[in-house]
Amino acid sequence: MSHTSRVKAKLLARGRRIRGQVEAVERALEAEIGCADVLMLVASVRGAVNGLTAELTEEHIRHHVVAPDDEPDADRACGTRELIDVVRTCLK
Amino acid sequence: MSHTSRVKAKLLARGRRIRGQVEAVERALEAEIGCADVLMLVASVRGAVNGLTAELTEEHIRHHVVAPDDEPDADRACGTRELIDVVRTCLK
Amino acid sequence: MSHTSRVKAKLLARGRRIRGQVEAVERALEAEIGCADVLMLVASVRGAVNGLTAELTEEHIRHHVVAPDDEPDADRACGTRELIDVVRTCLK
Amino acid sequence: MSHTSRVKAKLLARGRRIRGQVEAVERALEAEIGCADVLMLVASVRGAVNGLTAELTEEHIRHHVVAPDDEPDADRACGTRELIDVVRTCLK
Numbered sequence: 001m002s003h004t005s006r007v008k009a010k011l012l013a014r015g016r017r018i019r020g021q022v023e024a025v026e027r028a029l030e031a032e033i034g035c036a037d038v039l040m041l042v043a044s045v046r047g048a049v050n051g052l053t054a055e056l057t058e059e060h061i062r063h064h065v066v067a068p069d070d071e072p073d074a075d076r077a078c079g080t081r082e083l084i085d086v087v088r089t090c091l092k
Numbered sequence: 093m094s095h096t097s098r099v100k101a102k103l104l105a106r107g108r109r110i111r112g113q114v115e116a117v118e119r120a121l122e123a124e125i126g127c128a129d130v131l132m133l134v135a136s137v138r139g140a141v142n143g144l145t146a147e148l149t150e151e152h153i154r155h156h157v158v159a160p161d162d163e164p165d166a167d168r169a170c171g172t173r174e175l176i177d178v179v180r181t182c183l184k
Numbered sequence: 185m186s187h188t189s190r191v192k193a194k195l196l197a198r199g200r201r202i203r204g205q206v207e208a209v210e211r212a213l214e215a216e217i218g219c220a221d222v223l224m225l226v227a228s229v230r231g232a233v234n235g236l237t238a239e240l241t242e243e244h245i246r247h248h249v250v251a252p253d254d255e256p257d258a259d260r261a262c263g264t265r266e267l268i269d270v271v272r273t274c275l276k
Numbered sequence: 277m278s279h280t281s282r283v284k285a286k287l288l289a290r291g292r293r294i295r296g297q298v299e300a301v302e303r304a305l306e307a308e309i310g311c312a313d314v315l316m317l318v319a320s321v322r323g324a325v326n327g328l329t330a331e332l333t334e335e336h337i338r339h340h341v342v343a344p345d346d347e348p349d350a351d352r353a354c355g356t357r358e359l360i361d362v363v364r365t366c367l368k
Contacts, residue, residue, distance in 0.1 A: 008308065015302040018321075022298050025328075026291040032284065035336035036266035042329050043273050045294075049322050052301075056318060057178055060311035064171025066157055079156025082220035086149055089227050091182055100216065107210040110229075114206050117236075118199040124192065127244035128358035134240060135365050137202075138233050144209075145226050152219035174312035181319050241362055248355025249342055263340025270333055275366055 007059055014052050021045045054091040058084050099151055106144050113137045146183040150176050191243055198236050205229045238275040242268050283335055290328050297321045330367040334360050 021044055028038045061084060062068070068084070071077040113136055120130045153176060154160070160176070163169040205228055212222045245268060246252070252268070255261040297320055304314045337360060338344070344360070347353040 008305070011305050012302065015298065015305050019295065019298045019302060022291065022295045026288065026295060029284065029287050029291050034266070035332055035340060036263075036270060039270050039329065039332050039336070040273070042325060042332060046274075046322070046325050046329065049318060049325055053182060053315065053318050053322065056311055056315050057175070057182070060171065060175055060178070060315070061157075064311060065153075065168060065175055076157060079152065079220075082218070083149070083152055083157055086152070086220060086223045089224070090145055090149070090230075100213065103213050104210065107206065107213050111203065111206045111210060114199065114203045118196065118203060121192065121195050121199050126358070127240055127248060128355075128362060131237065131240050131244070131362050132365070134233060134237050138230070138237065138366075141226060141230050141233055145223065145230065148219055148223050148226060152223065156219060171312075174310070178312060178315050181316070182322075237366055241359070241366070244355065244359055244362070245341075249337075249352060249359055260341060263336065267333070267336060267341055270336070274329055274333070 011052070011055065011059070014048070014055065018045065018048045018052065021048060050092050054088055057087045057091060061087070103144070103147065103151070106140070106147065110137065110140045110144065113140055142184050146180055149179045149183060153179070195236070195239065195243070198232070198239065202229065202232045202236065205232055234276050238272055241271045241275060245271070287328070287331065287335070290324070290331065294321065294324045294328065297324060326368050330364055333363045333367060337363070 021041065025038065025041045025045060028041055061080065066076055066080040068077045068080040071080065113133065117130065117133045117137060120133055153172065158168055158172040160169040160172040163172065205225065209222065209225045209229060212225055245264065250260055250264040252261040252264040255264065297317065301314065301317045301321060304317055337356065342352055342356040344353040344356040347356065
C-alpha cells in the first residue's frame with residue numbers, strides 16, 4: 001500500500017532537511033571550525049534522524065499493520081494507538 | 093489480553109536481572125571503585141533496559157495489535173513481521 | 185583520586201532512585217498492568233540511566249582528566265568545558 | 277589547535293559517506309520502496325552518525341583536552357584513556 005502524497009511530501013521534506021544538515025557538517029569539517037561546534041551540528045543530525053525513524057515507523061504501522069482510526073475492533077485500535085505512543089517516546 | 097505465563101516469566105527474569113545490575117552499580121558507587129569501571133556497569137544496565145524495551149514492545153505488538161502467525165491477511169502479517177524487525181533493530 | 189562526599193552522595197541518590205524505578209517495573213510486570221504503561225515506566229528507567237551515565241562521565245572528566253575551574257592553561261580549560269557540554273548533550 | 281590533515285581527511289570521508297547514505301534514503305522515499313527497507317537505510321545513517329559523534333569527541337579530547345600519549349602525568353594519561361573508552365562504548 002503506498003502512502004498518501006501528503007505523507008510522502010512530508011517525509012521527503014524531512015529527508016532533504018537532514019541532507020542539508022549533513023552538508024553543513026561537511027562544510028564545518030572542511031573549514032576546521034571548533035570540534036565542539038561541529039559536534040553540536042552532528043547532534044542536530046542525530047535528533048533529525050531519530051525523528052525520521054519515529055515518523056517512518058508510525059507510517060509503517062498505520063499503512064501496513066493497523067490504521068487505528070479505521071479499525072473496527074476497539075481493543076486493537078487502542079493497542080495500536082498505545083504502540084504509536086511508545087514509538088514516539090522511545091525512538092525520538 | 094494477558095500474556096502467556098511463559099512470556100511473563102521471561103519478562104520478570106529480565107526485570108530481576110536489571111535490578112541485580114543496578115544493585116551492582118550502587119555497590120560500586122558506594123565502594124568508590126574507578127569511575128571507568130562503574131561506567132561499564134552502567135553501560136550494561138543501559139543495554140539490558142534497551143533489550144527489555146524491545147521485548148516488551150514486541151509482546152505488545154503480538155498481543156494487542158496483530159499476532160502475525162495467526163493473521164489471515166498476508167500483507168498485514170508481513171507488515172507486522174517487518175515492524176517487529178524494526179523494533180528489534182532500532183530499540184535494542 | 186576519590187570524589188568529594190557531596191558528589192558521592194548525589195551519585196548514590198541517583199543509583200537508589202534507579203533501583204526504585206526498576207522495582208516499580210518488576211511490580212508492574214508481576215501485576216500484568218498494560219504493556220504500554222510498563223513501557224512508559226521502562227522509558228523512565230532509560231532516561232535515568234542515561235542521566236547517570238552523563239553525570240558519572242562528567243565526574244570522571246573533572247577528577248581524572250582536567251578540572252576546568254583549576255586548570256591554568258586557558259585553552260585546555262575551555263576545551264574541557266566544551267567536552268562536558270558535549271557529554272551532557274549526547275549522553276543524556 | 278587544528279587537527280592533522282590525516283585526521284581531517286578521515287573525518288571528511290565519514291561525512292561524505294553519511295551524505296551518500298542520506299541521499300540513498302531520499303531516493304528510497306521518492307521511489308516508495310517498502311517502509312521496512314527505508315527504515316533499515318535510516319538505521320544505517322543512525323549508526324554512521326553515532327560513529328562520527330564518537331570519533332569527533334575522541335579527537336576533541338586528544339587535541340583540546342589531554343593527549344594521553346604525550347601526557348607526563350601518568351594518572352591523567354590513564355584517566356584520559358579510560359574516558360576515550362567510555363566515549364567509544366557509550367556514544368557509538
